[in-house]
């Protein structure tokens with residue numbers, strides 16, 4: 367049931383602190399401050415490269431994970447959308463780990479990619495939310511997300527749980543490959559363990575997000591910008607907005623703006639900038655200022671420090687709790703989900719059953 371919530375989507379956004387905690391419990395030993403896998407003796411030490419394949423929101427979770435696998439485990443990562451993957455003669459060498467990510471575990475293109483990788487001798491890990499699904503059954507290493515049933519067609523809680531599992535998997539791979547010392551492992555466990563509380567803190571800004579939804583609801587086009595792991599978040603924000611509010615939206619890497627899309631900017635195009643304070647902040651802010659110099663209406667999503675530093679001249683700001691960069695993608699998922707939700711409600715669209723979309727895409 368939807369409980370007190372008006373839509374399943376909103377209920378599922380609000381469930382994130384609990385389901386992320388539930389998911390992390392299967393991958394972290396809090397007492398020992400260690401990361402683990404659901405199959406504790408599954409050997410990842412021979413993995414030399416990683417291929418990630420998924421569709422839609424699950425693909426964006428994979429894009430975030432690529433940064434983590436490279437940073438922690440120092441293994442090369444190849445990533446593609448499932449419908450493109452098989453048709454480009456991908457090179458899959460010995461010692462390859464194929465990670466499929468899927469809420470339903472039934473998406474036809476992703477399943478076909480899994481089977482192709484299997485035939486090429488890859489080890490298969492499946493990050494899935496439905497434990498009885500086809501992908502779950504066909505994987506060597508089943509990595510469940512414990513998000514519970516997701517009813518809203520727009521994926522929300524499955525995404526944050528996918529990120530939690532992928533962060534833990536990246537740490538496990540790094541550990542297996544001797545790239546993670548104990549102190550580092552403890553730090554990762556502590557940061558991940560903070561995610562549920564930070565998600566709660568992010569949800570506390572719901573009303574302020576709702577208050578500014580009208581400005582976005584009136585727009586014809588919306589751009590989302592981010593850099594590093596905030597780039598996939600920008601893509602996810604744009605996908606959420608277009609699928610439930612039917613407003614045209616695009617996500618871009620912040621640094622790509624000046625290579626074309628900046629031509630679109632005028633005072634009718636809101637630009638949502640996702641920029642937690644940190645090492646990438648100044649670079650993203652300078653891209654944001656390029657937008658403002660062309661009369662673009664910027665909404666800045668950052669923490670208190672970021673908004674103090676760069677909030678002037680924005681049409682609105684959304685304040686997030688200050689979080690470690692590792693969990694920022696989970697936490698910043700909340701405002702982009704809530705923004706899309708409130709814009710759709712303001713427009714009066716069918717939030718839980720958007721037109722033309724199905725929850726599970728079982729045709730290629």
Ligand code: F6R
Pocket residue numbers: 421422423424425467468469470471472473476519520521522605606609725726727
């Ligand atoms: C977006 C959305 C879709 C799915 C995609 C993959 O909100 O729900 O883009 O993420 O169809 O579905 P799964 O994860 O079930 O493979």
